Amino acid sequence: MEPHNQRLLSMGVPGLDDVLGGGLEPNRLYLFEGTPGAGKTTIAMQFLLEGVTRGESVLYVTLSETEPELRGVADSHGWDISRIHVREMLPTQDSLQPEEQYTMFHPSEVELSETTLRILNDVEALKPSRIVFDSLSELRLLSGTSLRYRRQILALKQFFAGRQCTVLLLDDMTATEHDLQVQSIAHAVVRLEQSNSDYGAARRRLLVVKYRGQSFRGGYHDYKIDRGGLQVFPRLVAAEHISDVALTNLPSGIEALDALLGGGLEKGTSTLLVGSPGTGKSSVALQFAIAAAERGEAAALFIFDESINTLRSRSAGLSMKLEPHLQSGRIRIKQVDPAELSPGELVHEIRQAVTRHGAKVVVIDSLNGYLNAMPDERFLIVQLHELLTYLGQSGVATLLVGAQHGLIGTQMQTSVDASYLADAVVLLRYYEAEGEVRQAISVLKKRGGAHERSIRAFSMDRRGLHVGDPLHRFRGILTGVPVPIDGVSKPPP
Numbered sequence: 001m002e003p004h005n006q007r008l009l010s011m012g013v014p015g016l017d018d019v020l021g022g023g024l025e026p027n028r029l030y031l032f033e034g035t036p037g038a039g040k041t042t043i044a045m046q047f048l049l050e051g052v053t054r055g056e057s058v059l060y061v062t063l064s065e066t067e068p069e070l071r072g073v074a075d076s077h078g079w080d081i082s083r084i085h086v087r088e089m090l091p092t093q094d095s096l097q098p099e100e101q102y103t104m105f106h107p108s109e110v111e112l113s114e115t116t117l118r119i120l121n122d123v124e125a126l127k128p129s130r131i132v133f134d135s136l137s138e139l140r141l142l143s144g145t146s147l148r149y150r151r152q153i154l155a156l157k158q159f160f161a162g163r164q165c166t167v168l169l170l171d172d173m174t175a176t177e178h179d180l181q182v183q184s185i186a187h188a189v190v191r192l193e194q195s196n197s198d199y200g201a202a203r204r205r206l207l208v209v210k211y212r213g214q215s216f217r218g219g220y221h222d223y224k225i226d227r228g229g230l231q232v233f234p235r236l237v238a239a240e241h242i243s244d245v246a247l248t249n250l251p252s253g254i255e256a257l258d259a260l261l262g263g264g265l266e267k268g269t270s271t272l273l274v275g276s277p278g279t280g281k282s283s284v285a286l287q288f289a290i291a292a293a294e295r296g297e298a299a300a301l302f303i304f305d306e307s308i309n310t311l312r313s314r315s316a317g318l319s320m321k322l323e324p325h326l327q328s329g330r331i332r333i334k335q336v337d338p339a340e341l342s343p344g345e346l347v348h349e350i351r352q353a354v355t356r357h358g359a360k361v362v363v364i365d366s367l368n369g370y371l372n373a374m375p376d377e378r379f380l381i382v383q384l385h386e387l388l389t390y391l392g393q394s395g396v397a398t399l400l401v402g403a404q405h406g407l408i409g410t411q412m413q414t415s416v417d418a419s420y421l422a423d424a425v426v427l428l429r430y431y432e433a434e435g436e437v438r439q440a441i442s443v444l445k446k447r448g449g450a451h452e453r454s455i456r457a458f459s460m461d462r463r464g465l466h467v468g469d470p471l472h473r474f475r476g477i478l479t480g481v482p483v484p485i486d487g488v489s490k491p492p493p
Contacts, residue, residue: 009130009166012050013043015223015232015348019208021216024188026129026166029157031182033171034192038204039223040170041065041073042230043192044132045081047168051130052083059085059128061119063138064172077229087122089115089138115142116152120159129165136171136182150181157185187212192223200339206232222344233344236351238389245395247448250361253291256467257284260443262451265424267360269448270388270398272367272419275428277403279439280460282306284426285363285399286315286322287465292361292397293325299361300353301333302346304369305403308335319464332357338372346370347387354394362391366401367418385421392423423447428458431480440477441467 008023017023024030034040048058062070067086074081123131133139136153143149153169160167169182183189189209196202205220223232245268251258258264265271265288273281289299303311311333315322325331334349341349353359364370371380391398400418419425424446430437441458443451455477457468474482 010050011043012046012053013230013232015221015234016043016230018234019206019217019221019232020188020190020211021214024166025214027161027164028187029160029167029169029185031169031171031186031189032192033173033189035194036172036174038192038194039225039230040172040192041070041134042077042225044134044168044170045070045074045077045079045084046229048084048130048132049079049081056129057085057126058083058130059087059122059126060132060134061087061089061122062134063089063115064135077227079229085122085126085128087119089118115139116156123160123163123165127163130168131160131165132168132170134170136169137174146181150185153182153185183209186210188214193220203342205342205344222342224342224345233342233348235344236347236383236386236390238386238393241390241393243393243395245393250288250397251291252284252288253294254287254465254467256456256469257287257441257465260441260452260454260456260467261424261426262443262446262449265397265399266448267395267397268392269423270392270400270421271424271426272400272402272422273426273428274402274419275404276430279428279430280441280458280465281401281403281428282311282365283314283318283320283460283465284428284441285365285401286311286320288397288399289331289361289363290315290320290322290325293328293330294321297330297360298358299325299331299363300350300357300359301331301363301365302336302350303333303363303365304336304338304372305366308333317462318460319462329357332359336369338369343383347383350387350391354391354396359396361397361399363399364401366403368403381418381421384418388421419444424451427478429478429480431477431482433482440471442478 007026009026010017010023011020032040032043044060048060051058060070067088070086071081139152140149143152156167169186171182188211191207191209192204193206194202194204203222204224205222207220208216208218217234217237219235221232221235223230247266247268249264249266251264273284275281286301289301292299312322322331326333332353336346350362353362370384388398400422402418425444427442427444429440431440432438439458440455442455452470454470454472456470459466459468471477471482473485475485476482
């Protein structure tokens with residue numbers, strides 16, 4: 001017997017088969033609904049083009065757009081649709097003439113029958129295995145009443161059931177009320193949504209409303225439309241990627257920093273670097289990425305707050321050897337534009353860095369930028385938890401950079417508190433001494449093992465990063481104004 005997932009039809013849309021549990025059950029009727037501009041026509045064309053590549057006969061029945069308009073859409077994506085049979089079911093210009101207006105019969109009694117007959121004749125002649133109807137709003141109007149409309153859809157379903165044909169019905173949801181007639185008839189229903197935020201690109205996502213007899217990935221999934229078609233980013237479920245990972249140490253290459261961390265970071269753990277702007281959080285994260293590259297491992301940086309050029313010049317100013325690893329491809333940098341990238345696409349990019357490029361160290365700089373990428377997302381922490389769990393199960397050491405509001409003092413705040421999600425928390429802090437602003441570094445927690453409880457001096461210059469001796473015999477370092485004890489006059493530089 002043929003395995004279930006091998007007899008499913010591929011949609012030809014990257015990521016959508018994963019959401020649908022493998023694809024579409026053949027010889028069934030499906031409904032794709034969404035407002036104008038959501039991408040229904042694009043999905044339909046990709047579905048038919050997938051059939052063309054498999055040598056199938058396919059048919060596109062358009063009730064609202066002309067064939068030149070459809071070819072224009074195809075050209076914008078670089079597609080050749082010459083092997084797709086397109087049938088226009090549009091009213092002719094003669095229907096505008098007064099003598100063509102119906103007087104004794106309602107238009108639904110004449111036009112619907114004519115339209116249906118033409119469609120059935122085409123199906124009999126072409127014998128397509130895939131067919132698209134675009135859109136149902138025209139059939140709804142031609143039907144006149146909801147009863148006649150439902151009976152018409154049921155009749156179409158019965159007609160295609162015996163002809164080895166998979167049917168996609170597109171609904172632009174222009175009816176005054178959202179009608180569930182076709183939803184109850186269709187084998188599966190997929191809804192496409194788009195929303196416009198106050199600033200930035202439109203956000204698009206889809207939802208599988210129902211799928212009879214098939215397990216699918218529930219919830220919302222982000223997608224985008226670029227030249228080349230529509231791409232779906234399935235929602236990440238960390239529980240699907242469970243694996244055993246040995247907690248081996250990943251040293252930073254700075255002996256004192258590794259001593260502070262109890263030997264370095266561990267594979268499969270997440271570390272939050274938190275502190276005021278300029279304390280060196282990004283530089284510490286970059287140090288771990290460079291150390292991984294020098295061991296022959298891959299690292300990926302996702303930066304929100306600075307440009308790649310700024311990062312390169314900053315690393316050069318600190319004598320950090322970033323350039324050779326960028327050229328070799330061991331370190332990859334992705335500059336993220338929060339106004340353009342959806343949360344689902346960002347997670348997809350991170351997964352690609354791990355699965356395709358084998359990244360063992362991933363840096364997200366910063367959480368503040370990550371938050372700005374999804375200002376309307378209420379479930380930021382839940383999504384971040386899924387991402388960190390997935391990366392941990394993949395044996396990746398993740399470094400999160402979190403900037404605090406304020407510079408010196410105890411009333412420091414962060415935009416998003418992820419400290420309880422991270423396996424380790426490293427705090428970088430300014431403090432005042434002898435008219436100078438100095439820096440200190442400490443480890444607040446580390447689940448992977450023992451770590452130093454001391455607060456060490458920290459500095460950056462043209463020779464690189466420096467972690468000094470513990471600041472013993474002083475108290476109040478974290479308040480920003482240390483007080484000497486035991487007669488010590490000043491803290492060490």
